[in-house]
Amino acid sequence: xxxxxxxxxxxxxxxxxxxxxxxxxxxxxxxxxxxxxxxxxxxxxxxxxxxxxxxxxxxxxxxxxxxxxxxxxxxxxxxxxxxxxxxxxxxxxxxxxxxxxxxxxxxxxxxxxxxxxxxxxxxxxxxxxxxxxxxxxxxxxxxxxxxxxxxxxxxxxxxxxxxxxxxxxxxxxxxxxxxxxxxxxxxxxxxxxxxxxxxxxxxxxxxxxxxxxxxxxxxxxxxxxxxxxxxxxxxxxxxxxxxxxxxxxxxxxxxxxxxxxxxxxxxxxxxxxxxxxxxxxxxxxxxxxxxxxxxxxxxxxxxxxxxxxxxxxxxxxxxxxxxxxxxxxxxxxxxxxxxxxxxxxxxxxxxxxxxxxxxxxxxxxxxxxxxxxxxxxxxxxxxxxxxxxxxxxxxxxxxxxxxxxxxxxxxxxxxxxxxxxxxxxxxxxxxxxxxxxxxxxxxxxxxxxxxxxxxxxxxxxxxxxxxxxxxxxxxxxxxxxxxxxxxxxxxxxxxxxxxxxxxxxxxxxxxxxxxxxxxxxxxxxxxxxxxxxxxxxxxxxxxxxxxxxxxxxxxxxxxxxxxxxxxxxxxxxxxxxxxxxxxxxxxxxxxxxxxxxxxxxxxxxx
Ligand code: ADP
Ligand code: ASP
Ligand code: MG
Numbered sequence: 001x002x003x004x005x006x007x008x009x010x011x012x013x014x015x016x017x018x019x020x021x022x023x024x025x026x027x028x029x030x031x032x033x034x035x036x037x038x039x040x041x042x043x044x045x046x047x048x049x050x051x052x053x054x055x056x057x058x059x060x061x062x063x064x065x066x067x068x069x070x071x072x073x074x075x076x077x078x079x080x081x082x083x084x085x086x087x088x089x090x091x092x093x094x095x096x097x098x099x100x101x102x103x104x105x106x107x108x109x110x111x112x113x114x115x116x117x118x119x120x121x122x123x124x125x126x127x128x129x130x131x132x133x134x135x136x137x138x139x140x141x142x143x144x145x146x147x148x149x150x151x152x153x154x155x156x157x158x159x160x161x162x163x164x165x166x167x168x169x170x171x172x173x174x175x176x177x178x179x180x181x182x183x184x185x186x187x188x189x190x191x192x193x194x195x196x197x198x199x200x201x202x203x204x205x206x207x208x209x210x211x212x213x214x215x216x217x218x219x220x221x222x223x224x225x226x227x228x229x230x231x232x233x234x235x236x237x238x239x240x241x242x243x244x245x246x247x248x249x250x251x252x253x254x255x256x257x258x259x260x261x262x263x264x265x266x267x268x269x270x271x272x273x274x275x276x277x278x279x280x281x282x283x284x285x286x287x288x289x290x291x292x293x294x295x296x297x298x299x300x301x302x303x304x305x306x307x308x309x310x311x312x313x314x315x316x317x318x319x320x321x322x323x324x325x326x327x328x329x330x331x332x333x334x335x336x337x338x339x340x341x342x343x344x345x346x347x348x349x350x351x352x353x354x355x356x357x358x359x360x361x362x363x364x365x366x367x368x369x370x371x372x373x374x375x376x377x378x379x380x381x382x383x384x385x386x387x388x389x390x391x392x393x394x395x396x397x398x399x400x401x402x403x404x405x406x407x408x409x410x411x412x413x414x415x416x417x418x419x420x421x422x423x424x425x426x427x428x429x430x431x432x433x434x435x436x437x438x439x440x441x442x443x444x445x446x447x448x449x450x451x452x453x454x455x456x457x458x459x460x461x462x463x464x465x466x467x468x469x470x471x472x473x474x475x476x477x478x479x480x481x482x483x484x485x486x487x488x489x490x491x492x493x494x495x496x497x498x499x500x501x502x503x504x505x506x507x508x509x510x511x512x513x514x515x516x517x518x519x520x521x522x523x524x525x526x527x528x529x530x531x532x533x534x535x536x537x538x539x540x541x542x543x544x545x546x547x548x549x550x551x552x553x554x555x556x557x558x559x560x561x562x563x564x565x566x567x568x569x570x571x572x573x574x575x576x577x578x579x580x581x582x583x584x585x586x587x588x589x590x591x592x593x594x595x596x597x598x599x600x601x602x603x604x605x606x
Contacts, residue, residue: 004170005036005126009136009160013177013602014234015078016045024175024234025085028131032091036126038167040136040160041082043074048153064109068138068150072098075135075156083133093131096121098138098148103159105139105149106258112139112149113217113257114158117166136160157218158257165225166253172227174214175234177602180241181206181213184441186599188581189588193595195439197242201398202439202536204367205570208397208477209534210444216397217257219243220367224251224260235602261368261375262420268361269409271301272324273392274331275316277352279338281308283560286315287551292334293317294545298327302361302401303547303571304392305564306451306480306497312350315564316392318403321357328355359391360409363401364416376400376479377466379416384460386415393462393481393496396567400479435538437546438591443584444532447477448505449562449574452512454486454493454522462496464519465512472511474504478532478565478572488522497563499530499574527562531580533587534572541568553590559583 008031010024021044031037042048051070055062079095086093102118125132136156141147151158157174164172181203182192198206200223207216214231222229226248232240249263279285286305293300301318319327331353338351362383369375379400383390388411391403404412417424455461462481469476479498486493500508505526512524533554540546547564550571554561559582562574575583588594 003035005038005167006031007038007040007160007164007167007169007172009040009156009172009174010042010234011156011174011176012042012045012048014175015041015082018081021078021081021085025082025089025091027234029086029089029091032131035170037131038122038126038163038169039082039131039133040156040163041075041078041133042136042156044078047074047077065147068109068148071150072135072138072148075137079133079135086131086133091131092129093133094125095133095135097135098159099140099146101134103139103162104142105151107141107143107147107149109147109149111152112141114139114151114162115142115255115258116253117162117256119166122167134159134163151217152215154212154215155217157215158221161218161221161227161229162256164227165221165256169227172222172229174218174229174231176213176231177234178213178599179233179236179238180231181211181243181440182599183439183593184584184588185211185443186601188443189585190598191594192588192599193593195241197244198439199435199538200243200245200367201569202435202538203243205397205534205536206440206442209532209536209570209572210442211440221257223367224248257368260366261372262364262366263368263422264365265413265416265420265422265424266363266365267409267413267424269406270321271318271359271361271403272321272327273316273318273356273359273403274324274327275314275354276331276335276338277314277354278312278350279315281311281313281560283558284555285313285338286561286564287548287555288337289315289334290548290551291545292337293327293330294548296330297544298323298330299544300547302392302394302403303564303566304394304480305561306495308562318359318361324355324357328353356391358406359403360406360412361401361403362409362412362416363399364420365399367398369398369400374467374470376476377463377470378419380463380466381460382415382419383412384463386411387459388412389457389459390462390481393479394565394567395477395479396565396570399567401567437539437543438535438537438593440536441584441588441591441593442534442536443580444534445577445580446502447499447530447532448502449497449499449527449530450505450508450512451495451497451525452521453495453525454488455496456520457492457494461519461521465496465515468511468515469508472507474500474508476500478574480563480565493521499532502528529577530562530574531577531583532572532574533580533583534570535587535591536570538569540571547571549590550587553586554583557582557586559586
């Protein structure tokens with residue numbers, strides 16, 4: 001059998017100058033001695049940014065089609081130059097655009113997903129002994145128009161991993177300007193440390209929560225198709241970071257990025273929910289609360305804090321039902337502690353502890369829901385159609401979890417399995433006992449948090465709201481449905497918050513304000529300039545006190561937490577953007593992630 005090819009991808013900085021291109025050619029030629037090589041390259045240096053700036057000089061709102069036409073030229077420059085550099089070394093090579101290869105995408109300019117990759121043209125060139133140099137980030141829309149599409153900024157990683165999947169490559173190597181995946185962005189925290197390995201689930205969360213080193217969709221494909229993936233420096237021969245995946249399901253390559261957004265439905269039928277209603281909205285409260293629970297070894301599952309109301313918050317958490325009584329007793333003991341303040345302010349008479357037994361947690365899981373606005377909405381709609389009311393919602397990039405009444409559990413599973421066409425997977429466990437509790441820390445800036453207030457507490461509300469956003473193609477991140485239930489006109493209501501990219505914020509607010517009367521909620525609020533700090537680690541679920549340590553690190557610096565959302569492997573806190581870097585550094589240090597020597601990131605050539 002022929003040797004499986006290797007796919008190597010080089011980012012902008014790695015091909016930022018003629019010298020860099022020649023160094024890349026050396027490396028590729030060396031690899032090509034032992035195996036067929038397909039190279040994917042980005043545009044040189046910051047040239048994509050330069051093209052964006054040019055367009056903005058002409059139009060404040062350029063057509064997405066013309067933007068794709070423009071931006072795709074960046075990669076065309078580097079593929080031609082790299083092929084020439086290879087040929088200069090005596091290594092036969094040929095460059096190909098996305099369209100020439102046959103990278104077929106959906107017809108969504110500026111954020112197209114890959115549908116199919118033909119491999120025969122590449123294969124013919126490989127068989128002829130050539131290195132094939134493919135333009136990353138671009139494809140051609142299906143249909144007869146030969147439209148050029150791009151995959152979204154940072155999308156060359158996705159081109160590379162998709163090609164590796166289609167070619168059944170031996171591995172995909174992503175070469176970049178840092179030694180691999182680090183515990184956080186070294187440009188913000190120079191003492192970040194290299195990871196030897198990270199699981200796909202962890203990397204998906206990190207990449208989607210701000211670790212721009214890998215395009216999240218690349219990780220999604222690696223996970224779904226079992227592509228061995230490494231990220232390493234194009235400056236050294238160090239091994240870099242391996243991204244490890246569970247054994248892939250046997251998937252067809254057709255519809256590559258579009259089929260199967262969800263690959264499992266999980267039910268935890270025996271949970272209980274404890275809520276603190278009306279706790280003071282100031283730094284240190286969540287820290288005190290969860291430190292105390294941790295100190296008493298209470299295993300907390302989900303933590304949910306939605307938007308504040310006036311100067312108070314509600315914080316809810318779930319525990320195993322067997323722990324419910326103990327959790328309640330501890331919670332009641334903690335209330336007076338929450339209210340001690342330097343000014344001697346008394347507040348415990350306002351704080352209420354409520355306990356709901358007979359709760360189940362139902363989740364959909366899958367790498368394919370990233371950035372796909374409609375998937376959470378479909379889950380909410382499916383539950384609504386089954387007449388099931390959602391109590392709290394907490395999302396991560398690969399999971400949407402809702403608490404519902406336990407009696408509805410089996411029906412929820414049946415409805416979701418049918419809708420998403422998956423088998424029920426009772427014990428699909430992403431949590432590994434050997435993984436560190438916190439593998440890395442990520443920062444996501446440039447988001448806004450939107451609150452929808454006083455939503456009638458009945459089935460179908462979240463479904464309507466998120467379906468409307470999905471219809472406008474607005475990607476929604478971190479949804480949190482709060483605990484507080486307030487009576488408005490004798491009907492219980494709840495609040496819900498979620499984050500969107502800043503550029504989508506105005507559209508989202510206008511849309512939701514317009515919908516208020518129809519759907520029946522009261523009002524819409526917005527907090528601009530939000531940053532999200534997140535800790536990610538597959539070992540987190542096995543250890544109590546991890547979330548508490550994060551909250552404490554923020555509290556020690558007087559940083560207020562605006563909302564909290566968790567999954568088994570991550571805890572995210574929204575904070576004000578002006579404290580973002582300080583928060584990132586504090587959390588990184590708190591988990592002992594600071595390395596001994598700073599990481600130097602080479603400056604990109606222009
Ligand atoms: P390329 O042009 O090679 O695709 P990118 O700029 O897209 O490079 O990604 C590499 C950059 O990602 C690094 O220079 C670093 O600043 C940033 N980064 C953010 N988070 C991380 C992280 N956790 N580990 C490594 N790099 C990170
Ligand atoms: N050149 C594109 C960008 O700058 C794609 C990439 O580098 O991955 O976003
Ligand atoms: Mg990149």
